[in-house]
Amino acid sequence: MTTGPEIWFYHLERSTLEQVLPGLLEKTRERGWKAVVRAASSGLLDDMDDHLWTYRDDSFLAHGRATEPNADRQPVVLTESAENPNAAQALFILDGAELGDTKGLERCFIIFDGRDETSLTGARGRWKALKEVGANLAYWKQSPEGRWEKAA
Secondary structure, three states: OOOOOEEEEEEEOOOOHHHHHHHHHHHHHHOOOOEEEEEOOHHHHHHHHHHHHHOEOOEOOOOEEOOOOOHHHOOEEEEOOOOOOOOOOEEEEEOOOOOOOOOOOOEEEEEEEOOOHHHHHHHHHHHHHHHHOOOEEEEEEEOOOOOEEEOO
16 A cells, blocks of 8 residues: 555644644645535535535635536535545545555545544554555644644
């Protein structure tokens, strides 16, 4: 797996997913990349779908659902499945969704809530399994001031 994408773990401690995800998606789009956001829960995708349109008064993130027409033309696609309908370079994994096939991706973001024991345990297990197969891993943690710092 050493030729695969970079896989970055984002350990949420001071911020919520709703606070962090839009900024990461904006940075992804600034790189010229498309993104897929994968969640195991349709309820979470519904929440993110609404939030990405309204998270700031002066901006929104154009996006669509994988189940909607023209998903292949969306810069950001929200999905529960393992598909990559818009040929995205970045994959965002939420709420323990499966990583799946990472072929063709540049970077994967595994975002987990460090305040939730189940989420934390799942992320630790995922890190260990990916490390064992030689994945290109990085671990990002929030500083006391809320900035992201690379911890591993």
